[in-house]
Amino acid sequence: MNPAQSPETQTAELNPAREDFASLLEESFSETEPQEGSVVKGTVVAIEKDLAVIDVGLKTEGRVPLKEFSVAGQEPDINVGDEVEVYLERIENALGEAVLSREKARREESWAKLEKSFEKGEKVEGVIFNRVKGGFTVDLNGAVAFLPGSQVDIRPVRDASNLMNTPQPFQILKMDRRRGNIVVSRRAVLEETRAEQRSEIFANLAEGQVVEGIVKNITDYGAFIDLGGIDGLLHVTDMAWRRVNHPSEIVNVGDTVKVQIIRINPETQRISLGMKQLQADPWEGIEAKYPVGAKFTGRVTNITDYGAFVELEPGVEGLIHVSEMSWVKKNVHPGKILSTSEEVEVQVLEVDPNKRRISLGLKQTQENPWEAFAASHPKGTEIEGTVRNITEFGLFVGLEGGIDGMVHLSDLDWNKPGEEAIKEYKKGDTVRAVVLETDPEKERISLGIKQVSGDPFEGLSGLKKGSTVTCEVEEVKDSGLQVRLADTDISTFIRRADLSRDRSEQRPERFAPGDKIDAAVTQIDRSNRKISLSIKALEIAEEKKAVEQFGSTDSGASLGEILGAALNKAQGEESDTKTDGGKK
Missing domain, CATH: 2.40.50.140 (Nucleic acid-binding proteins)
Structure with missing residues (x-):
């Protein structure tokens, strides 16, 4: 106490105000009391059923479910007196208890460690504990990560039950603490390990080598064989010399098989395997066994749009092309002629040992x-x-x-x-x-x-150019007449210009269907089956004939007189014939 001070001042120092005591008390508590939203240490003071009672130095304890102290798939390992870290969410709830969380504490701690591992590219250990849409959830010592289905294994996994609840390494692909997202991959770890194993095993393999392996997986196109850490593909076409519709006909998952290494690709480290190469090739000497023209009995193994395959012996098939199936059924699907597994007789049409092809015929075994x-x-x-x-x-x-x-x-x-x-x-x-x-x-x-x-033109063998024929008018047209030769089925056309010598009489309307008329043959084209007729030509021919019989028109006689005389003469000769009984 300073003697120079006044008595009032000295009294105030000895008796501080009530407000000063309150602030000092609050300051004291703030220095020792845990803060909400932080990770604090506490002691397990009791275990009640499935809850752990934890004292974190507050006026009251908090309760945490025991399951929060366990790793996925394992029982919780916690006892009274254990010191644990928990996350203080609230100092006091409605029941007057502290709200604590072991999971959030572990998560905070885990996130810090995971971020360091992610930055360094290190692997982390976790446990797959649940299946979700698109993949699985993984417990990374408190932090929950997502494992996409495509990142579970190198190849698709149908049953992942054997991978659940087992600690194993993962590679972190992506982290976002603000959103609380972590994406991990098990496949990346396997590929790295596998790459190391493959390099070592790959160096000890050679083409032509016969090795044993275990059937790891079967697909529609073949089987993957585990050769002791490296996989090889046994394609379905290399399983047997005969046709194999599905690999499961030859091998099953888990089978131990003997195979030959056919090809090795050093760049991609892919290995092609074969089983049939360990057996005798049935195509050797094929031309002697199946000569062209010979007939054999085989079994239909496959039917396509273009034909049917027939097995002549195990490993030897021939194709019956659709064009060689039937003499009469054209453009018909082979499935309507043959059926799978049917026994048929075929004839060898062609053999190509280089292309390993045999052409067969089905219709050749039947009468043409x-x-x-x-x-x-x-x-x-x-x-x-x-x-x-x-x-x-x-x-x-x-x-x-x-x-x-x-x-x-x-x-x-x-x-x-x-x-x-x-x-x-x-x-x-x-x-x-x-x-x-x-x-x-x-x-x-x-x-x-x-x-x-029969050919109606054959009945006109005696007909020649200049002959006179009788016709019947079938149709009258502006351009002429359509006529049919009497007593035949031959029709022809008389042009308008050929209807008369006299131009004024060249009128088709002078005639009617059914009229009988005479005309002269002006042309016969037997190759093209055509005959040309003309009334005009007939009139000219008759006039010429009359002139030759009765003299030239220069004598003063008219054409009508000459024709009349010729007509009278013809009638007289006809009368004499009748009088003489048909004899001159």
Whole structure:
């Protein structure tokens, strides 16, 4: 106490104010009392059922579930008196107890360590404890990380139960403390370890070497064989010389198999394996075993859009192309002709030992219906059949043996154009036709319908240019007359200019359908089956003949008089013939 001070001042120092005591007390507590939101140390004072009672130096204890003291998949290891670190969330709750968390304490501690490991690229240890959408959750000593399904193993894992609740190393791929996200990979660790093992094992392997391995995985295209730390692919085509539809026909997961190393790729460290290479090649001497033209019995192993494969012996298959399956069934899927596992007789068509291919024929073991038809129906034979199809170029007529013959448009009718004649037919009609030509090699049969009635031009063999014929008018047109030769089915056309010598009489309307008229033949084209007629030419020919018989018109007689005289003479000769009983 300072003697120089006044009594009032000395009294104030000896008796501090109540407010000063309160601030000093608060300062004292703040220096020793734990703060909310921090990790503090505490002592386990009791264990009640599934809770641990922990004293962290506050007015009251806090309770923490025992499960927060355990590592995933293990029992909690905690006893009364143990000193533990916990996270103080609240100093006092509604029950007057401290709110503590061991998980958050571990998480805070773990995050700090994980961040250091992530920066250094070090591996961390964790436990897979739960499956979630897209992968798994991993306990990294308090911090929860996500393990994507693609990062579990080097190859897809169907059953991960054996990986659960087992401490194992992981590689941290990504961390975001603000969001609380950690992504880890088990695959990265395995690949690193595997790379080291592969390099060592790879150096001791060589192409052609025979080794043993264990079937690790099976896919649709082959099996992966574990050769003691490095995998090789046994492709389905190298499992057996015969066709293998699925690898499971030959091997199962876990089988110990003997294989030969076919290829080694040093760059990718990929190894191709084979089993069939340890067996004799059935294709050796194949040409002698299956000569061209020989017939064998085999089993259908596979059917495709382009044909069917037939096994002649284990490891040797031949292809029946769809074109060699049937003589008559064209554009039909092979599955409608053959079925898988069916026993069939085939003929060898071609053998290529270099490409390991054998071409087989099925139809060659059956009678060729085209050759059979040609033998029993020579050219000129008349047949009967049903119209199966009508096309723009003719009719297809069904014949014996399931084959078709074609009637071309030009062979439908002697007189009508083919485009017009074909309109008279429809599918299902029964028709008679004549065999015109058969070509078994090209599988073609030409038929003719018009040939059944015979060629009407053959009846005109005595007809020549200048002959006079009688016709019947069929149709009157502005350009002339459509006429048909009497007693025949031959039609032709007389042009307007050929209707008369006299221009004023060249009128088609002078005639009517059904009229009988005479005309002269001006041209016969037997190759093109055409005949040309002219009334005008006939009049000129008759005039010339009259002039030759009765003299020139220079005598003063008119043409009408000459023709009249010729007509009278002709009538007189006819009368004399009748009087003499037909004799002159």
